[in-house]
Amino acid sequence: MSVSPDRETDRAVPDGTSDDALDHAAELAREQAYVSTLFAKLDTEREDAQRRLGETLLQNGRNAQARTERDVATTVYTDRLAQLGSVEQGLCFGRLDFRPGHDEETTYVGRLGLFDEDDDYRPLLIDWRAPVARPFYLATAASPEGVRRRRHLRSLSRRVTGFDDEILDLTAADQGQDLGLAGEAALLAALERRRTGEMNDIVATIQAEQDRIIRAPLGGVMVVQGGPGTGKTAVALHRAAYLLYTHRQQLTTRGVLVVGPNSTFLRYIGQVLPSLGETGVLLATIGQLWPGLDADGTEAPEATEIKGRAVMTDVLAAAVRDRQRVPEPVLEIEHEREILKLDRKTCAEARTRARRSRRPHNLARRLFVSDVLDALTRQAARKLGEDLLDAQDVQDIRAELAASPAVAAALTRLWPKLTPERLLDDLFADPAFLARAAGKLLPESELTWLESGRDAKWTPADVPLLDELAELLGVDDSEEQAQHRRRERVERAYAEGVLDILEQDEEIQDEEMLRVSDVLDAELFAERQQARSELTAAQRAAQDRTWTFGHVIVDEAQELSAMDWRLLMRRTPNRSMTLVGDVAQTGAAGGAHSWAEVLEPYVEQRWRLEQLTVNYRTPAEIMAVAAGVLAELGSGLVPPSSVRETGVPPWHRHSTDPDVDLPGLVRAELSAVDGGTVAVLVPAARHERLRALLAEDERLSVLTVDRAKGLEFDAVVLVAPDEIVAGSARGLNDLYVALTRATQRLGVVQTGEPVPGLSGLG
Numbered sequence: 001m002s003v004s005p006d007r008e009t010d011r012a013v014p015d016g017t018s019d020d021a022l023d024h025a026a027e028l029a030r031e032q033a034y035v036s037t038l039f040a041k042l043d044t045e046r047e048d049a050q051r052r053l054g055e056t057l058l059q060n061g062r063n064a065q066a067r068t069e070r071d072v073a074t075t076v077y078t079d080r081l082a083q084l085g086s087v088e089q090g091l092c093f094g095r096l097d098f099r100p101g102h103d104e105e106t107t108y109v110g111r112l113g114l115f116d117e118d119d120d121y122r123p124l125l126i127d128w129r130a131p132v133a134r135p136f137y138l139a140t141a142a143s144p145e146g147v148r149r150r151r152h153l154r155s156l157s158r159r160v161t162g163f164d165d166e167i168l169d170l171t172a173a174d175q176g177q178d179l180g181l182a183g184e185a186a187l188l189a190a191l192e193r194r195r196t197g198e199m200n201d202i203v204a205t206i207q208a209e210q211d212r213i214i215r216a217p218l219g220g221v222m223v224v225q226g227g228p229g230t231g232k233t234a235v236a237l238h239r240a241a242y243l244l245y246t247h248r249q250q251l252t253t254r255g256v257l258v259v260g261p262n263s264t265f266l267r268y269i270g271q272v273l274p275s276l277g278e279t280g281v282l283l284a285t286i287g288q289l290w291p292g293l294d295a296d297g298t299e300a301p302e303a304t305e306i307k308g309r310a311v312m313t314d315v316l317a318a319a320v321r322d323r324q325r326v327p328e329p330v331l332e333i334e335h336e337r338e339i340l341k342l343d344r345k346t347c348a349e350a351r352t353r354a355r356r357s358r359r360p361h362n363l364a365r366r367l368f369v370s371d372v373l374d375a376l377t378r379q380a381a382r383k384l385g386e387d388l389l390d391a392q393d394v395q396d397i398r399a400e401l402a403a404s405p406a407v408a409a410a411l412t413r414l415w416p417k418l419t420p421e422r423l424l425d426d427l428f429a430d431p432a433f434l435a436r437a438a439g440k441l442l443p444e445s446e447l448t449w450l451e452s453g454r455d456a457k458w459t460p461a462d463v464p465l466l467d468e469l470a471e472l473l474g475v476d477d478s479e480e481q482a483q484h485r486r487r488e489r490v491e492r493a494y495a496e497g498v499l500d501i502l503e504q505d506e507e508i509q510d511e512e513m514l515r516v517s518d519v520l521d522a523e524l525f526a527e528r529q530q531a532r533s534e535l536t537a538a539q540r541a542a543q544d545r546t547w548t549f550g551h552v553i554v555d556e557a558q559e560l561s562a563m564d565w566r567l568l569m570r571r572t573p574n575r576s577m578t579l580v581g582d583v584a585q586t587g588a589a590g591g592a593h594s595w596a597e598v599l600e601p602y603v604e605q606r607w608r609l610e611q612l613t614v615n616y617r618t619p620a621e622i623m624a625v626a627a628g629v630l631a632e633l634g635s636g637l638v639p640p641s642s643v644r645e646t647g648v649p650p651w652h653r654h655s656t657d658p659d660v661d662l663p664g665l666v667r668a669e670l671s672a673v674d675g676g677t678v679a680v681l682v683p684a685a686r687h688e689r690l691r692a693l694l695a696e697d698e699r700l701s702v703l704t705v706d707r708a709k710g711l712e713f714d715a716v717v718l719v720a721p722d723e724i725v726a727g728s729a730r731g732l733n734d735l736y737v738a739l740t741r742a743t744q745r746l747g748v749v750q751t752g753e754p755v756p757g758l759s760g761l762g
């Protein structure tokens with residue numbers, strides 16, 4: 001059951017309980033006084049961190065150790081300052097009063113932990129992620145977890161403007177308990193807020209079913225399936241913050257990756273983690289996971305779908321093999337005025353041996369080159385008279401051949417060094433090459449899509465192909481590796497020096513205590529120092545294709561193609577992943593029908609499913625319409641229950657010419673949401689024209705459905721639903737997405753035939 005908006009949500013004095021007698025104004029003043037002490041403490045901590053940072057930056061770091069220490073301290077204080085700076089809004093948002101006899105009495109919950117150093121580090125404010133804060137999110141009248149009263153504090157900057165109390169007493173169970181809501185008044189107030197185009201954090205009003213997901217254990221693959229507006233994105237981001245808090249040591253070294261569907265969406269969610277004090281998370285689209293590239297080119301959906309299929313791994317492997325050639329029938333090479341001949345058989349044998357090594361192309365090349373050079377050396381030696389040559393002479397001949405430009409050119413023809421970019425570009429640009437690589441794997445009509453489907457830029461679907469090719473090709477980086485090993489040796493020697501010093505420390509030598517070397521070896525120590533002193537893990541990860549993350553979170557995970565999954569799984573060999581999505585909203589032709597199907601190749605049945613069931617975005621009136629489309633989809637999924645009603649039914653119009661009617665309809669919506677945001681969602685074919693017609697600004701967006709995915713607006717005007725449905729194989733899913741973007745109002749402008757499932761519009 002939903003809660004209507006006329007319900008009194010702003011009640012500041014608890015009612016119907018023994019707390020009735022509390023004088024509201026006095027209570028508010030008491031809360032203000034407490035919150036003011038928290039801000040005073042926050043200010044002191046900020047000044048302290050600022051001063052220490054200043055002092056640290058002044059140190060000149062005379063030797064390597066001092067420099068490392070300075071860099072570590074700089075990072076620590078800079079991070080701390082960022083964290084302290086991010087909590088100004090809503091520093092303290094909750095208070096728990098426990099029942100007599102409980103370990104705690106009164107606990108304040110907020111965005112970070114503050115302690116009183118002068119009073120044995122007594123907690124003044126508990127970080128929302130700490131275990132003791134959990135009852136704030138989980139306690140219910142039926143299961144109060146020792147809590148007598150939960151209070152949500154409302155504030156504006158540093159001023160406490162009000163509070164809402166819940167007495168967790170079975171007799172006080174109210175309407176909201178149907179959906180198991182906690183802090184219902186605060187929740188409804190948060191949901192009624194105008195949308196600004198940027199997502200807010202929800203730390204103050206996380207609900208129990210969301211909290212369980214946010215705090216689920218780090219390991220393994222967890223899928224969070226939930227209908228539109230159930231808070232999947234919010235939960236995913238809060239989970240990132242929670243995991244970094246709880247497993248900081250582990251995760252700051254390897255980093256956390258959050259993958260979103262497109263850059264508009266990343267901008268929309270971009271402020272949530274910084275507002276929670278977390279800056280070390282890499283937010284990226286699949287198109288950004290190739291270092292140095294932001295692949296945002298466009299192409300026909302057919303091309304995207306084909307590129308996303310698992311069969312592309314075979315196509316790419318065939319493309320690489322195609323570049324490993326043998327002469328037809330011989331290749332002549334001039335060397336020292338002699339003609340040396342490379343025949344088909346010699347090269348085929350060298351190729352077989354190199355392929356059998358199962359090394360990537362560029363590394364196997366060394367074997368091929370070596371065999372070919374051996375063959376050429378034998379020939380050259382024969383021509384010079386083998387009997388006259390000693391071993392050194394033969395070696396010299398081999399070295400000369402290796403340095404010969406003619407030999408190098410022949411080797412490049414037979415087994416070229418390849419880069420993923422170059423090879424993929426050649427593959428899509430050269431129909432004959434594509435036909436050789438893919439002719440047996442894809443029908444001809446699909447090859448045409450691959451050739452013609454794209455503009456000059458790389459597209460998001462190219463990135464997993466580049467990544468796959470990088471695996472197939474490998475990088476012959478023997479010189480860089482040698483340099484790296486030299487650097488590591490120096491770092492390890494330094495770390496061993498530091499461990500020696502620590503070992504000499506009397507306290508540590510105490511037999512009762514763990515010795516440092518028991519828990520840290522020099523290698524690990526060197527790695528940690530390096531991790532701390534250089535860039536953050538997220539920054540390093542962004543520059544390194546082979547980076548593997550401590551945890552990967554994927555939003556709108558239903559959209560990923562088979563090739564996208566291969567790329568992501570390579571970045572997560574430990575399979576510590578949170579995948580959030582809704583298989584009823586899949587828009588991409590290559591996206592998921594079912595989670596089991598997607599995950600089976602990687603983890604078989606070893607993944608767990610969590611569900612979110614309550615819709616916090618879309619009011620019941622709009623959800624009733626969307627539910628008709630969901631039923632039409634036949635997915636068997638149950639629509640989520642809306643948390644609120646607005647009393648405003650969705651409207652619909654029939655228009656023979658939306659270009660004429662829309663400006664007026666959109667103006668009316670803009671004024672109805674009074675300062676809020678409006679999105680006009682349109683079929684792709686009408687997008688350009690309607691964008692030009694309805695001048696966009698901060699409050700008005702004209703979008704195709706795929707660009708609106710994950711976003712929300714106060715009002716949505718949906719144009720030509722029949723064309724949206726007809727526009728792609730997953731057209732009904734797109735319609736479902738479009739119908740569920742609004743937080744307040746929905747209008748549908750019909751241009752053609754009625755759409756099945758939309759009868760709910762009346």
Ligand SMILES: Nc1ncnc2c1ncn2[C@@H]1O[C@H](COP(=O)(O)OP(=O)(O)OP(=O)(O)O)[C@@H](O)[C@H]1O
Nearest residue numbers: 202205206207228229230231232233234616617710
């Ligand atoms: N516990 C909560 N407290 C306050 N607001 C919430 C809560 N949970 C979700 N919301 C709000 O509900 C809206 C929908 O959340 P979100 O975008 O995360 O849902 P979603 O499941 O990802 O939706 P979709 O699948 O449609 O993209 C957001 O405005 C979010 O801030």
